[in-house]
């Protein structure tokens with residue numbers, strides 16, 4: 472009996488706390504395993520698909536990319552469903568007409584005239600603000616989801632020109648302000 476007790480203790484110690492629940496649908500198309508923080512979301516999360524040409528199979532072949540690869544117009548960060556998203560900078564919430572169904576039905580577009588950008592946030596589970604609202608830095612604006620995304624809950628963060636279409640999407644990373652520490 473003493474042996475059984477010791478065995479149970481060993482099992483309890485080695486299994487430990489359950490690992491953080493990963494979404495089984497996540498597929499990572501980058502070697503970067505760093506968990507980043509950002510003023511745009513709570514917690515620290517891994518990049519799933521970077522901006523630009525990618526071997527991720529979800530995008531049509533793009534003339535800018537070699538080997539028939541597609542072009543990802545934003546940056547995707549894998550995060551648990553429901554993770555709070557916050558406004559990293561102040562701005563105005565504007566309408567989402569013309570974005571198309573690929574971003575999901577809960578999509579958010581924020582405009583900052585001073586710094587000359589629109590931000591598009593896709594695949595949210597919930598959007599907490601409405602067109603016409605002013606948002607302040609740090610304000611909760613949405614919750615991450617997998618709305619219209621085949622690859623699990625994540626944040627799709629895209630930077631565009633003011634009122635710009637998809638072709639104006641540019642490198643989102645400086646605005647996303649990813650921080651590897653703290």
Ligand SMILES: [Zn+2]
Nearest residue numbers: 545546547627
């Ligand atoms: Zn994306």
